[in-house]
Every structure is written in structure tokens, then in C-alpha cells.
Amino acid sequence: MKIYGNITGLKPGIIKRLQRLYTRKIPPQSLVSSEICDALSVISAEINRQIGIIVDRRGKIGWVVAGENHRIILPDIGRARASFARLRGLRFIHTHLNGEALTHDDLTDLRLLSFDAVAAIAVDKNGDSGAIHIAHLLPGNSENRLWEVLPPVACNDIGIDFTAFIRELESEFTRTAGRAREIKEKERAIIIFVLADRKRESAFEIAELKELCRTAGVFVEDTVVQFRGESDRSYVIGKGKLEDVVLRGMQKGVDLLIFSCNLTPSQVRAIGNFTELRVIDRTQLILDIFAQRARSSDGKLQVELAQLRYALPRLIEKDTALSRLTGGIGGRGPGETKLEISRRRARDRIKLLEREIERISRQRMEQRKRRREKGIPVASLIGYTNAGKSTLFNTLTRSSVLVEDKLFATLDPTSRRLRLPDGRDVILTDTVGFIRDIPEDLMAAFRATFEELNEASVLVHVVDASNPDAGEHIESVKRILSELGLAGVKTLLVLNKTDLIDENEIELRKREFQGIPMSALSRGGAADLLDAIRGQLPT
Numbered sequence: 001m002k003i004y005g006n007i008t009g010l011k012p013g014i015i016k017r018l019q020r021l022y023t024r025k026i027p028p029q030s031l032v033s034s035e036i037c038d039a040l041s042v043i044s045a046e047i048n049r050q051i052g053i054i055v056d057r058r059g060k061i062g063w064v065v066a067g068e069n070h071r072i073i074l075p076d077i078g079r080a081r082a083s084f085a086r087l088r089g090l091r092f093i094h095t096h097l098n099g100e101a102l103t104h105d106d107l108t109d110l111r112l113l114s115f116d117a118v119a120a121i122a123v124d125k126n127g128d129s130g131a132i133h134i135a136h137l138l139p140g141n142s143e144n145r146l147w148e149v150l151p152p153v154a155c156n157d158i159g160i161d162f163t164a165f166i167r168e169l170e171s172e173f174t175r176t177a178g179r180a181r182e183i184k185e186k187e188r189a190i191i192i193f194v195l196a197d198r199k200r201e202s203a204f205e206i207a208e209l210k211e212l213c214r215t216a217g218v219f220v221e222d223t224v225v226q227f228r229g230e231s232d233r234s235y236v237i238g239k240g241k242l243e244d245v246v247l248r249g250m251q252k253g254v255d256l257l258i259f260s261c262n263l264t265p266s267q268v269r270a271i272g273n274f275t276e277l278r279v280i281d282r283t284q285l286i287l288d289i290f291a292q293r294a295r296s297s298d299g300k301l302q303v304e305l306a307q308l309r310y311a312l313p314r315l316i317e318k319d320t321a322l323s324r325l326t327g328g329i330g331g332r333g334p335g336e337t338k339l340e341i342s343r344r345r346a347r348d349r350i351k352l353l354e355r356e357i358e359r360i361s362r363q364r365m366e367q368r369k370r371r372r373e374k375g376i377p378v379a380s381l382i383g384y385t386n387a388g389k390s391t392l393f394n395t396l397t398r399s400s401v402l403v404e405d406k407l408f409a410t411l412d413p414t415s416r417r418l419r420l421p422d423g424r425d426v427i428l429t430d431t432v433g434f435i436r437d438i439p440e441d442l443m444a445a446f447r448a449t450f451e452e453l454n455e456a457s458v459l460v461h462v463v464d465a466s467n468p469d470a471g472e473h474i475e476s477v478k479r480i481l482s483e484l485g486l487a488g489v490k491t492l493l494v495l496n497k498t499d500l501i502d503e504n505e506i507e508l509r510k511r512e513f514q515g516i517p518m519s520a521l522s523r524g525g526a527a528d529l530l531d532a533i534r535g536q537l538p539t
Contacts, residue, residue, distance in 0.1 A: 052094030385433025
């Protein structure tokens with residue numbers, strides 16, 4: 001079997017002695033035998049290089065690794081497991097020529113590769129083995145410690161029943177994972193923020209991403225905030241920080257990492273190659289919520305188009321190692337790769353969906369034309385997601401559209417005729433909610449839906465007055481209206497959910513935002529709102 005590492009310059013006799021290590025076996029209950037310690041130490045001192053072995057739980061040596069004087073590079077034994085309920089089932093024992101304890105690289109290998117243990121044997125100039133330094137990982141704990149470094153001992157005095165030790169350690173990890181599974185039918189995630197300025201207020205962004213996770217059915221296990229001037233090109237938060245996050249996630253039994261920023265295709269690939277935990281960004285999370293919420297055929301088409309537009313560049317950027325020539329009947333000829341087929345199919349599907357959505361847009365244009373011919377004005381409910389637009393719609397029109405205390409409960413626009421106090425009729429439309437930094441692909445895909453707002457005589461901007469971030473919500477909606485070219489349309493601001501705040505707070509909000517206070521649930525303020533809508537309609 002081959003020795004991993006650089007064996008250039010090693011004498012044939014040394015290579016044979018290294019190869020003979022493959023035939024040696026360590027008793028399963030022992031971390032390492034004193035005979036193996038001595039063999040590694042003698043060879044290491046003789047060639048003035050670090051030597052290591054990777055051993056499975058049966059005591060069989062699977063890899064012999066030849067390093068350099070100050071470091072040792074491990075073979076690719078696969079990425080870390082997505083679940084931390086079990087360890088790798090391998091331990092790594094190697095030599096240190098200068099008597100040093102476990103290094104940062106050693107502990108990095110321990111945590112990233114989920115080794116059962118990592119050990120370093122201190123070797124003197126004569127090839128004698130001194131103290132052995134041992135470390136193992138820890139399950140989730142109140143001190144947030146990632147590993148335990150044991151006191152150094154002599155190789156012949158380790159005194160650990162390694163089989164029993166690992167069994168007990170894994171049972172602790174299993175108990176931790178069991179507690180994580182108590183939250184049923186929910187994926188568990190760590191959400192990650194990168195902020196450029198320590199003074200920047202991040203509470204709003206964190207609260208919003210947590211609410212998106214709740215809507216998507218994801219339980220947020222932990223939140224990581226890193227302050228840095230700019231995102232790391234490959235790993236967003238830097239490789240060292242990502243190592244900590246991945247291990248923390250494995251400790252807590254999470255399923256995925258969610259980044260608040262949009263990841264580039266190369267970042268998705270780099271982070272995906274770094275861990276088997278699933279990695280998504282805020283855009284993917286929003287798209288997933290839309291996919292869960294889409295009910296009508298129109299809505300499903302628009303969501304699929306947004307997802308494909310988002311996925312296409314990531315198909316393009318996938319590792320070329322994924323490309324394999326297709327074979328068999330119909331797969332021969334020019335040698336089109338599977339990746340190329342995926343890209344072509346995605347582009348073809350995008351073109352088909354774009355044609356369908358264009359057809360939907362024309363149909364809605366005809367509906368709006370007929371509506372204009374009848375002379376019935378339109379009032380459209382807009383606002384930040386979960387502001388209570390659908391509840392207000394049901395209250396005013398006595399309808400029963402879906403209402404949930406979740407983001408994006410409404411995707412498909414709904415219209416009903418509403419009679420105002422003066423006897424005039426108006427078409428009231430409930431629309432999809434807005435959100436800060438709405439993904440461009442989503443904006444483009446829902447063009448046919450947003451076009452409905454172009455026909456509105458008045459926009460009724462519904463705000464959750466009980467939300468402490470109401471001001472940020474209002475500004476976000478204004479920015480989106482500007483992007484849609486609707487900044488000049490008459491707008492009424494409605495301070496909804498006043499039943500959740502006291503009178504003093506209502507007055508403060510009213511003065512601050514110059515809005516109409518009301519409660520969609522209790523109909524309080526409905527008459528004032530209808531009068532205000534009537535006053536904004538063309539005569």
C-alpha cells in the first residue's frame with residue numbers, strides 16, 4: 001500500500017519500515033500501543049520528519065502519513081459528517097519532533113474531520129518517545145467548549161479503555177442530538193450575518209431572518225454575527241470562523257447554515273465543499289417560502305421561474321468534476337455533458353415559463369382594460385409582509401382569503417368589489433407583501449403580479465403599528481414602490497394592529513407616520529379608512 005505524503009529522499013529501508021506499519025494492529029481498547037509509539041518515534045527521529053498513522057476502531061492502520069519537520073498533511077478521508085451524533089470512527093496519532101503539545105493544526109483536523117481523537121507523541125533527538133498529548137471533541141455544553149485536551153502522559157501509561165471511552169462519548173453526542181430532535185418536523189439552522197460596521201444596528205435584520213426561518217419551518221438553533229470590512233471571497237466569514245460554525249452546528253445537530261447575505265456561486269461551491277451541512281442564503285430561503293405558499297397555477301409558474309433564474313448561474317459554476325459524458329442510445333454524438341444538459345434544460349424551461357407569464361400578463365391587461373371601461377376605480381393594499389393586509393381585506397370586503405401570522409401568507413392577488421359609504425364601488429385588491437432587499441429574480445418573475453399595482457387609483461399602505469421596526473418597514477416599501485415606478489401614485493398610510501398597543505403609543509405612531517390608525521380585527525377605524533379612500537378616488 002502507498003504511503004501518503006512526500007517520500008522523496010527516503011531510503012528504501014525506511015519506506016519498507018513505514019509500509020510494515022500497515023501490518024501492525026493496535027488492541028481496540030488502546031488508543032495506541034507503546035510498541036507503535038516507539039516505532040513511530042524511532043523512524044521520525046531518524047528521518048527528521050513527522051510521521052503519523054490513522055487508525056480505525058478495530059485497531060487497523062488505514063493510512064501511514066509522512067510529513068515534514070514541522071507539519072504533516074493528511075490525506076483526503078472525506079468531508080465531515082452532517083450529523084454530530086457519531087464521530088468519524090478514526091483516530092490520528094503522529095509525532096512531534098520538538099516536544100511541543102498539540103498545535104492549532106492538530107485541533108483543526110480534530111474538529112473538521114470529527115476524529116475520535118488526535119494524539120501527538122513528543123520525540124527526542126535519540127528517537128525515544130516522551131509524553132503523548134491527546135485531545136477529543138466535546139458534545140454541546142454550557143461553556144461552549146469544542147474539545148478537551150487531556151493532561152500529557154507517557155505512551156505506556158495512557159490508562160484509557162479507548163473502546164469504552166468512545167462509546168460513552170458518542171452516547172453523550174447522541175443525547176445532545178436527541179434533545180435537538182425534540183423539535184419535530186423542523187429543520188434546525190444556524191443563521192450567519194456579516195456586518196461591516198460594529199456600530200450598525202443588526203437587530204432588525206436578525207429578527208427578520210428569524211421570522212423568515214419560522215415561516216419556512218426552520219428552527220434557529222444559533223445566531224452568528226461577524227464584523228469584518230468585507231466578506232471573504234470564498235467562505236464569507238473566513239475559513240477559521242467557518243470551521244467554528246460548522247463544528248458548533250454539528251454539536252447542536254443542525255441541518256443547514258443560512259447566510260443573511262446573497263452567496264455567489266463560487267462561495268456556495270467553496271462552503272459546500274467544506275462541509276456536508278446544507279448551505280443556503282436569504283434569497284433561497286425566501287424562494288423556498290414562496291414555493292411552499294404558491295397555490296394558484298400562476299403563482300407556481302412565477303415561483304418556479306424565480307427559482308430557475310436563481311439556480312442557473314449556480315449550475316454554470318458547478319465543479320467541472322461533475323461533468324460526465326452521457327452514454328447509450330440518444331446520448332452519443334457531440335458528447336454533451338450532464339452539466340450542459342442541465343443548463344440547457346433550465347434555459348429551455350425558463351423560456352417556456354417566460355412565455356407563460358407573458359400570456360398571464362396579457363390576460364390581466366385585458367381584465368384591467370375591461371375594468372377601466374366600466375369606470376370602476378381600484379384601491380390596492382400594499383405593505384410589508386405580515387402587516388395584516390389580508391385580514392384588512394377580509395374585514396372590508398367580508399371575504400375569507402387565507403390569513404396566517406407568517407410572512408408571505410398571500411402570494412396570489414385577490415380582488416373584490418367594495419361599496420363605499422357614498423354608494424360608489426371600488427375594486428379592492430390584496431397583493432403579495434414586500435420585504436427588504438427583495439430578490440431581483442423574484443421581482444422579475446412576479447412582474448405580472450406587480451403590474452396590477454399600475455392600475456391602482458390609490459395604494460393603501462398597511463403598516464403593523466405594533467412592530468418596533470415599523471419605520472424601517474415603511475422605508476423599505478417606499479424604496480420598492482420607487483423601483484416599480486409607483487412612487488407617484490396616491491398613497492394612504494394605515495397604522496394597523498392598534499389593538500396590540502396602548503392609546504399613548506397609537507398617538508405617537510400617528511404623529512410620527514401621519515397615518516390612519518385602525519384594527520383590522522376589531523374594525524376599529526374602518527369608517528375613517530373608507531372615507532379616506534373615497535377622498536383619494538377620482539371624481
